[in-house]
Amino acid sequence: MNPIQEFRAYFSIVAVVIKNRLIGFIVFFSTVFGLISLYLTTFVSLWAMLEKFGSIGSWDRGSVIFIYALALMSYGVRVLFSFGMVFFDEDVRRGHFDITAIRPMSSLLYQLGLSFQLSGISHIMAGLFIFLFFQESFSIDMSPLNIVVLALAVFSSGLVQVAITIVIATVSFFLVNTRGLNAFYIGMREFTFYPVTIFNKFVIIILFTILPLAFTTYVPAGIFLDRPEFEILPQPVWMFLSLSAGPFFLFLASRFWYFGVRFYQGTGN
Amino acid sequence: MIDIHELRKDYTIYEREKGFAGMIKSFIKPRRRIINAVQGISLKIEKGEIIGLIGPNGAGKSTIIKIMAGILVPTSGKVRINGIVPYKNRKENAKQIGVMFGNRTQLWPNLPLSDSLDLLRKIYDIPIDQYKKRLSFFDDVLGIHAFTNNPVRNLSLGQRMRGEITAAMIHNPEVIFLDEPTIGLDVVVKDDMLRAIKEINREKKATIILASHITGDIENICGRIVIIDFGKMVFEGEQRKLRGLYGSESILTVELERDMIVGLPPNCKLKKQNQKHLTIAFNKHNIAAWRILQYIADQAEIKDFYIKQPHLEDLIKDFYFTMQERTK
Amino acid sequence: MKLLDELQYRVDFVFRLLTGFLSSYVFVKVWEVASTSSIIVVSHAEAASILSYVIMARSFALLLDWQYQVAILNETGDIARYLLYPANFQMALYAQHLGRHVATVFTRVIPTLIFLLAVFGIPFTVRWDSLLFALFYFAIGGFVLTQAYLIVDMWSIWIINIFGPTYVMHGLVSLSSGSLIPLWLLPEPIRTICYWLPFRYMIDTPVNLIMGKVTVMESVQPLIGLTAWAAILCFTTTLMWKLAQRRLVVYGG
Numbered sequence: 001m002n003p004i005q006e007f008r009a010y011f012s013i014v015a016v017v018i019k020n021r022l023i024g025f026i027v028f029f030s031t032v033f034g035l036i037s038l039y040l041t042t043f044v045s046l047w048a049m050l051e052k053f054g055s056i057g058s059w060d061r062g063s064v065i066f067i068y069a070l071a072l073m074s075y076g077v078r079v080l081f082s083f084g085m086v087f088f089d090e091d092v093r094r095g096h097f098d099i100t101a102i103r104p105m106s107s108l109l110y111q112l113g114l115s116f117q118l119s120g121i122s123h124i125m126a127g128l129f130i131f132l133f134f135q136e137s138f139s140i141d142m143s144p145l146n147i148v149v150l151a152l153a154v155f156s157s158g159l160v161q162v163a164i165t166i167v168i169a170t171v172s173f174f175l176v177n178t179r180g181l182n183a184f185y186i187g188m189r190e191f192t193f194y195p196v197t198i199f200n201k202f203v204i205i206i207l208f209t210i211l212p213l214a215f216t217t218y219v220p221a222g223i224f225l226d227r228p229e230f231e232i233l234p235q236p237v238w239m240f241l242s243l244s245a246g247p248f249f250l251f252l253a254s255r256f257w258y259f260g261v262r263f264y265q266g267t268g269n
Numbered sequence: 270m271i272d273i274h275e276l277r278k279d280y281t282i283y284e285r286e287k288g289f290a291g292m293i294k295s296f297i298k299p300r301r302r303i304i305n306a307v308q309g310i311s312l313k314i315e316k317g318e319i320i321g322l323i324g325p326n327g328a329g330k331s332t333i334i335k336i337m338a339g340i341l342v343p344t345s346g347k348v349r350i351n352g353i354v355p356y357k358n359r360k361e362n363a364k365q366i367g368v369m370f371g372n373r374t375q376l377w378p379n380l381p382l383s384d385s386l387d388l389l390r391k392i393y394d395i396p397i398d399q400y401k402k403r404l405s406f407f408d409d410v411l412g413i414h415a416f417t418n419n420p421v422r423n424l425s426l427g428q429r430m431r432g433e434i435t436a437a438m439i440h441n442p443e444v445i446f447l448d449e450p451t452i453g454l455d456v457v458v459k460d461d462m463l464r465a466i467k468e469i470n471r472e473k474k475a476t477i478i479l480a481s482h483i484t485g486d487i488e489n490i491c492g493r494i495v496i497i498d499f500g501k502m503v504f505e506g507e508q509r510k511l512r513g514l515y516g517s518e519s520i521l522t523v524e525l526e527r528d529m530i531v532g533l534p535p536n537c538k539l540k541k542q543n544q545k546h547l548t549i550a551f552n553k554h555n556i557a558a559w560r561i562l563q564y565i566a567d568q569a570e571i572k573d574f575y576i577k578q579p580h581l582e583d584l585i586k587d588f589y590f591t592m593q594e595r596t597k
Numbered sequence: 598m599k600l601l602d603e604l605q606y607r608v609d610f611v612f613r614l615l616t617g618f619l620s621s622y623v624f625v626k627v628w629e630v631a632s633t634s635s636i637i638v639v640s641h642a643e644a645a646s647i648l649s650y651v652i653m654a655r656s657f658a659l660l661l662d663w664q665y666q667v668a669i670l671n672e673t674g675d676i677a678r679y680l681l682y683p684a685n686f687q688m689a690l691y692a693q694h695l696g697r698h699v700a701t702v703f704t705r706v707i708p709t710l711i712f713l714l715a716v717f718g719i720p721f722t723v724r725w726d727s728l729l730f731a732l733f734y735f736a737i738g739g740f741v742l743t744q745a746y747l748i749v750d751m752w753s754i755w756i757i758n759i760f761g762p763t764y765v766m767h768g769l770v771s772l773s774s775g776s777l778i779p780l781w782l783l784p785e786p787i788r789t790i791c792y793w794l795p796f797r798y799m800i801d802t803p804v805n806l807i808m809g810k811v812t813v814m815e816s817v818q819p820l821i822g823l824t825a826w827a828a829i830l831c832f833t834t835t836l837m838w839k840l841a842q843r844r845l846v847v848y849g850g
Binding site: 024027029030031032033034035037038039040041042044045048049050051052053054055056057058060177179180181183184186187188190191193194198199 | 609611612613615616617618619620623624626627628630631632634635636637639756758760761762763764765767768769771772777778782783784787
């Protein structure tokens with residue numbers, strides 16, 4: 001199969017996953033509504049905090065809200081394209097991966113297709129709502145070009161999270177249970193909802209290297225909000241780093257996946 | 270066609286001792302145990318054959334199938350299917366094989382069967398006209414048209430298994446692996462399925478490898494059988510070869526009018542007497558059944574009798590028994 | 598590496614504890630930075646008070662979770678067992694919930710509290726009478742909370758999938774209990790709604806008692822509201838369970 005055929009097959013799988021999900025139409029929409037209300041309720045507490053204190057450190061109200069909205073949308077992309085991978089350790093344990101392995105296409109693409117989770121749009125919609133409602137408090141020029149670039153930056157940041165999800169899932173080929181690792185990732189992800197510079201240097205280093213979550217919100221925020229600490233490199237460079245981070249880490253994650261697949265032991269009969 | 274040479278597959282299991290101390294000990298110095306799931310199996314299968322892989326649970330049948338399907342990488346040895354090494358060219362190999370796992374589904378439970386098959390059409394890139402022709406064929410053989418529009422979760426087990434077979438074969442594979450395909454099915458449905466498999470083999474000239482611990486499945490449709498035990502191939506050949514070696518004994522069951530002890534002629538053996546019922550084993554080449562009946566009839570009144578040829582299951586039991594005796 | 602399979606339960610527990618520490622640290626750190634180095638300056642005392650509240654609220658918030666057991670029992674058919682038990686269904690679930698929470702107190706709440714107090718250098722001083730009364734509020738507030746969750750949980754007998762309502766419930770409880778933000782910092786209309794709802798008795802009221810912001814005498818009056826809520830919710834869950842028993846369908850083999 002050539003890459004075009006493989007991606008066509010991937011989208012066919014996604015279409016079936018969506019159809020499967022929408023069978024419970026009302027349930028799906030109640031889930032979306034529930035998730036949006038959960039995130040907005042949580043956001044109310046952040047908003048009230050900002051009303052009281054005016055800022056968080058040197059990050060003004062608008063910047064903090066911008067980052068929060070970015071974090072939600074980025075996480076939404078992760079959920080949309082790879083949420084099912086969180087339970088991949090169970091697929092390995094029960095031998096369901098056998099079915100993936102007999103398909104004439106990339107096992108990663110096939111598995112990602114099955115992992116598509118339509119409810120990821122809840123997070124994206126919640127983030128978008130916050131972004132649009134408070135956009136006047138961001139000092140960002142909302143030109144069509146900037147909107148397109150911002151959308152691509154959000155997508156790229158989501159792909160960074162998809163890459164991390166794939167890496168954790170790949171560990172299932174070595175460790176049978178990865179729930180703890182997934183929980184740890186969710187804990188680390190909390191850092192990205194707020195300006196990363198308020199935490200200590202050790203955390204910042206980790207978020208740029210081992211767990212590149214700084215690329216999900218901090219880097220795009222730094223670029224669009226003209227943060228002074230980003231002056232160490234020209235803006236086009238930061239833009240390139242932000243937009244290419246997703247595809248780059250996704251590529252690395254895929255290499256690790258294909259390495260891990262060789263260690264799949266199956267479960268016998 | 271399929272060429273397997275000295276195939277081996279080992280698994281490594283880490284054992285832990287009980288309790289917290291055991292956990293610490295195993296963490297520092299883990300105790301490894303190697304499981305030899307497949308031990309040096311060599312086999313050649315020609316195009317169009319139906320081969321039965323028999324063995325108890327844990328014998329290694331599924332492991333062999335998974336290596337041939339490209340799911341697992343062997344520890345050592347060579348496997349080629351039509352010249353392709355499955356675990357090195359997994360995607361290429363996947364196009365020419367079809368796999369059906371009895372205990373794992375390829376279908377989408379909430380969607381109609383037709384949706385699952387249509388997705389496979391797209392994954393395997395089957396042209397629409399060929400797809401329709403194949404669906405028509407499977408409808409003739411398996412009668413799937415009656416339930417293709419029903420959600421899979423609403424199908425009976427028999428209908429679902431017919432859907433699974435269709436899913437495994439819709440892309441016209443040259444080689445089909447069936448791993449415990451009749452698990453959980455009642456007798457009638459099972460017979461239908463096995464008949465369909467034979468028909469598919471005849472029409473499509475597909476090579477079929479059927480793994481099962483239920484010898485009845487194998488007996489009905491497989492010409493050549495391979496017995497696997499503890500990862501080793503302990504027998505390989507036609508069913509009649511096994512019958513020739515271990516299937517010489519017929520069973521004569523006689524019901525007397527009254528409960529009494531009767532003598533038997535030479536060249537036969539009383540296996541069991543339960544009041545009026547006698548179970549007698551004999552080799553038809555050494556003594557004819559009518560002579561035994563005549564001998565008994567001279568002593569007592571016979572109410573009823575019947576003769577049973579040994580089934581494959583009986584042959585295999587005798588085979589294992591003989592192997593154990595030789596090992597002693 | 599396969600060896601670690603064997604340690605799964607323990608490894609999982611350690612990871613979850615570490616994750617709890619991480620997310621709690623993030624949460625409290627944001628409040629620390631906001632209350633000490635932001636545009637609008639607050640007094641040191643107020644900042645310390647907010648920080649103490651946030652640390653305790655975050656730790657106790659670990660008790661706010663609920664396992665939607667009725668939904669799971671209904672899906673698997675195991676709910677039939679509860680029809681056979683001579684014990685009251687609600688009390689059986691509450692007892693299980695209580696047992697799990699007692700374990701959570703020792704395995705997660707106390708370690709998280711100690712961790713946060715140590716990292717942020719906040720002294721923990723408390724009056725013992727206030728602490729006893731706070732524990733009393735935890736117990737009753739917890740009971741009221743479980744009844745509220747049980748109402749949502751039992752909807753699963755009619756509508757099967759209750760993911761949507763559970764998310765709404767979780768958001769409502771998180772905000773109105775005071776686990777996300779001290780209730781006194783919320784703007785007026787939202788604060789009023791939160792004070793009328795029963796969830797603040799689980800976090801906000803006991804934490805304020807422990808901190809000494811509310812005296813024991815001052816916390817007696819809200820007991821009336823709490824008792825009323827307990828009665829209403831208990832009545833509702835009893836009625837729902839009676840209706841549910843008629844509705845239950847358990848599929849055969």
